Amino acid sequence: MNIDHDENGWAFDESENWKLVHNGIDVIFFGNTDKSISTQEQLFVGTEQECREEIARFGRVMAETQPQENQP
Numbered sequence: 541m542n543i544d545h546d547e548n549g550w551a552f553d554e555s556e557n558w559k560l561v562h563n564g565i566d567v568i569f570f571g572n573t574d575k576s577i578s579t580q581e582q583l584f585v586g587t588e589q590e591c592r593e594e595i596a597r598f599g600r601v602m603a604e605t606q607p608q609e610n611q612p
Contacts, residue, residue: 541590543583551583552576560584560591564598 543551553559554576561569561579568581570591577583584594 541585543585545580549580550578551580552578553583553585555585557585558588558591560586560594562595562598562600567595567600570595 543553545551556574558572559569559577560567561577561581561583563581568579569577572588584591586594
């Protein structure tokens with residue numbers, strides 16, 4: 541779900557979901573967090589799959605990553 545900007549040009553979300561911040565070209569932030577986030581860029585909130593579909597919609601592909609050995 542795209543989050544609308546307020547009258548000052550900020551998009552804000554404090555839910556515990558996957559969040560995607562992008563400018564229509566580049567992914568600025570993509571992750572599952574319980575932290576609030578505010579941005580003047582595009583903010584999309586949803587499931588991991590929905591966020592990946594939004595990334596693909598504007599022509600980017602996120603590589604599937606595997607945890608590295610010795611990483612927490």
